[in-house]
Structures are given as C-alpha cells and as structure tokens.
Amino acid sequence: MDRHDLLAEVKGLLATGLRLDIPPSDIQDDSPIFGEGLGLDSIDALELVVLVEDRFHVSIPDEEVGKRAFASVRALVDFIVAERPS
Amino acid sequence: MSDFTGRRVLVTGGSRGIGRATALAFASAGAAVAFNWSRSEDGAEAAETLAALEATGARVCGAQADVADAGAVTALFAEVRAALDGPPDVLVNNAAVTHDALLMMLPESGWDRVIDVNLKGAFLCCKTALRGMIAGRAGRIVNVVSPAAYFGKEGASSYAASKGGLVALTKSLAREVARYGITVNGVSPGFVQTKLIADLTASARDELLRQIPLGRFAEPEEVAAVVLFLSSPAGAYLTGTTLHVDGGLTMI
Numbered sequence: 108m109d110r111h112d113l114l115a116e117v118k119g120l121l122a123t124g125l126r127l128d129i130p131p132s133d134i135q136d137d138s139p140i141f142g143e144g145l146g147l148d149s150i151d152a153l154e155l156v157v158l159v160e161d162r163f164h165v166s167i168p169d170e171e172v173g174k175r176a177f178a179s180v181r182a183l184v185d186f187i188v189a190e191r192p193s
Numbered sequence: 194m195s196d197f198t199g200r201r202v203l204v205t206g207g208s209r210g211i212g213r214a215t216a217l218a219f220a221s222a223g224a225a226v227a228f229n230w231s232r233s234e235d236g237a238e239a240a241e242t243l244a245a246l247e248a249t250g251a252r253v254c255g256a257q258a259d260v261a262d263a264g265a266v267t268a269l270f271a272e273v274r275a276a277l278d279g280p281p282d283v284l285v286n287n288a289a290v291t292h293d294a295l296l297m298m299l300p301e302s303g304w305d306r307v308i309d310v311n312l313k314g315a316f317l318c319c320k321t322a323l324r325g326m327i328a329g330r331a332g333r334i335v336n337v338v339s340p341a342a343y344f345g346k347e348g349a350s351s352y353a354a355s356k357g358g359l360v361a362l363t364k365s366l367a368r369e370v371a372r373y374g375i376t377v378n379g380v381s382p383g384f385v386q387t388k389l390i391a392d393l394t395a396s397a398r399d400e401l402l403r404q405i406p407l408g409r410f411a412e413p414e415e416v417a418a419v420v421l422f423l424s425s426p427a428g429a430y431l432t433g434t435t436l437h438v439d440g441g442l443t444m445i
Contacts, residue, residue: 150369157327 114184116162121180124158125151140177152177159183165190195425198223202424203273203281205229205260205318206288208239210387211337214413215285215420216242220251222421227254227273227281231288231310252277260288260314261306270321280325283424286315286359287337289352296350304351311355312362319366323375332375333424336363337416338435339381340443360435367433376432378423383439386410406441 108116118131127134127145138144141152155177156167165187167173176186202219206212207228220226226246230239236257243255254276258269274280289311292303315336326332341349342356360379367377384390384401390410393401402408419438422428437443 150372153323153370154327154373157324160324161328 110184110188113187114180117180117184117187120158120162121145121155125155134180136181137179139179140183144179159187163187163191195421195427196223197283197421197424200224200283200424201227201273201277201279201281202283202285203227203229203270203318203322204285204287205314206231207255208235208242211382211385211413211416212285212287213238213242213245215287215417217245217249218414218417218421219283219424220246220249220253223251224283225252225277227256227277229256229258229260229269229288231257231259233257259310260318261309263317266314266317266321274325280328281322282326282329282331283333283335284318284322285335285337285420285424286318288314289337289355291349291352293348293352295348299351307351308355308358311352312358315359315362319362319377323370326375327370327373330374332370332373333428334363334366334375334377335420335423336360336377336379337382337420338363338379340383340437340439342381343443343445363435364433371432376423376429378428378431378433379435380416380419380423381435381437381439381443382411382416383437383442384410385416386412404442405439406444409440411438411440 118134121127121134122129122131125147141147152173156173159165160167167176176183197219202224204212204216207216208230212228216226216228228242239255243253246253254273256269256272258265260266290307292307294303319334336359338359339356341353342360346353363377363379383405416438419436423431
C-alpha cells in the first residue's frame with residue numbers, strides 16, 4: 108500500500124471508526140487529531156489506539172508513543188509506515 | 194442466575210478460595226473461563242480447579258503467570274485469547290498476596306511484593322484487557338478489595354494500602370472507560386470461611402464473629418455471586434463503586 112492509499116485509509120478509519128460527522132475527504136493531512144483539529148479528547152484516543160493497533164499491527168503501548176503517533180493525520184501515517192511489520 | 198453463555202472471563206488468582214469459587218460460578222453459568230495462579234506450590238490446587246471447571250463442560254483455561262510481571266501478563270492474555278477464542282470481556286482482579294508485619298519491621302521487599310501483585314498486577318491486567326473491551330465496546334472489570342482498604346489493619350499496612358489503592362484505581366478507571374460501555378467495580382469480602390479461619394482457636398473465631406452482625410463467616414460462593422451480579426446485565430448501572438460482601442462488618 109503506498110503512502111497516498113494509506114493516508115486515505117487512515118482518514119477513513121478516523122471518520123468511520125470514531126463516528127466523526129465529517130467525510131474522510133474533509134480531513135486535512137495536517138489536522139491535529141485531538142483538541143482543535145478533529146475535536147477528539149484523550150478518552151476518544153483510547154478507541155483510536157485500539158483501531159490503529161488492530162488494523163495496522165503496530166503497538167501504541169503508552170502515552171509517549173501515542174503523542175508521537177497522533178500529533179496529526181500525517182504523523183499517524185508516518186508512524187504506521189515506520190512501525191508496521193513489513 | 195444470569196446466563197453467561199458466550200461470555201469470556203478471566204479470574205486472576207483463581208486456584209483456590211474466592212477466585213476458584215468465582216471461576217466455577219461463571220463456568221456453571223455458561224461462560225468460557227480462564228484463571229491463573231502464580232506459585233508453583235499452588236499447582237496441585239490449580240489442577241483441581243481446572244478439573245472442576247472442565248467438569249462443568251465449559252471452555253476453560255488455566256495458566257501459571259505472575260500478574261506483577263508485565264511480560265507474563267502479556268503472555269497470559271495471549272494464551273487466554275487463544276484458549277477462549279477471543280479476549281476476556283469480564284476481568285476479575287482477585288490475585289493477592291499478604292506480608293504480615295508491623296510497618297516498622299516490614300522489609301522493603303515485602304512491601305514491594307504486596308504492592309506489585311495486588312495493585313500493579315491489577316493495573317497490568319486492566320491495561321491489557323481494556324484493548325479487547327474497547328474494541329468490543331463492552332466489558333466488566335471487578336476488583337476484589339478488602340475492608341482493610343477502609344479501616345486499615347494492624348500488621349497489614351502493605352495489604353491495606355494495596356487494596357486502598359485498588360479502590361481508587363477502580364473509581365478512576367470507571368470514569369475513564371464508562372463511555373465505552375465498560376464498568377469497573379469492587380467487591381469487598383469480609384471474613385470468608387477458609388482454611389485460615391478454620392485453623393483459628395475457638396476464642397479467636399468467636400472474637401471475629403462478634404464483629405459480624407450476621408454472625409457467621411461468608412462462603413466463597415457468596416462472594417462469587419456478587420461478582421457475577423456485577424458482571425451480569427442486572428449490574429449494568431453500577432460503576433466505580435464497591436459492594437461490601439461482609440455480613441454487615443463495615444456498613445459503608
């Protein structure tokens with residue numbers, strides 16, 4: 108899967124997995140996932156952790172890794188590319 | 194009794210006592226049930242528990258694992274998931290140890306072990322179990338606490354502190370995961386009819402009984418019944434609280 112497809116898949120996961128009221132195509136690459144960006148809070152993040160771990164076979168074991176992975180939609184794609192099993 | 198068919202349950206410290214009674218009650222109610230035990234000398238009791246569980250016809254799993262060890266907890270959950278065909282949707286944190294000594298004489302290693310098993314062990318099991326529960330948007334966590342958490346106990350400060358910590362963990366986690374349909378509660382057993390009680394002198398036993406308005410010790414099954422209630426649909430609207438199964442000992 109190339110980066111472009113992955114970006115689309117991550118946006119789809121955010122929109123449908125987290126039941127956001129916006130179409131995936133409206134999510135900006137640089138949107139912060141939490142707070143101002145998509146309006147999610149830290150407890151919503153728990154479900155995102157589970158969704159991302161299950162879908163992409165990566166591990167987000169704690170807050171430190173989570174902050175890096177969820178800095179933005181683009182950062183999440185970077186994280187998945189770097190961490191997923193080849 | 195509620196029907197737990199299709200539910201998957203993990204009871205930590207399940208080889209004997211309250212843990213065994215709870216595992217058996219869940220299995221008898223149709224659940225797939227896993228339990229762990231830690232000390233090798235408890236292997237014979239664990240084998241008896243496993244045989245009793247198997248006799249119910251339920252899908253069961255028994256594994257040796259120290260809940261204070263993060264790697265062992267990860268391995269335990271992997272084994273449970275494989276054996277029960279999915280992650281547990283009910284977690285009963287029952288594993289506990291004691292180290293009786295007056296605080297001034299309590300070795301640091303004794304303090305650490307009690308906190309590691311009773312409190313950190315529950316943390317590690319919750320942390321691991323929550324991933325499956327959040328994915329399923331449902332789950333029940335029941336933490337076995339103690340009247341010592343509320344009143345303190347001479348010669349058992351580490352145990353009381355660990356259980357007090359577990360009460361606070363119960364409340365905090367209940368707030369964190371409520372939106373995912375996961376409840377987190379405590380059960381606080383008073384004096385339960387165990388070998389420890391049976392071995393007391395008659396006068397020591399009478400002294401304990403005088404403190405209990407209902408005038409008798411609990412059977413482990415009476416504690417298990419309340420764990421099942423909290424895990425059943427009937428218990429759906431309780432979270433962050435502790436039910437005192439103690440014959441009126443504490444009344445709080």
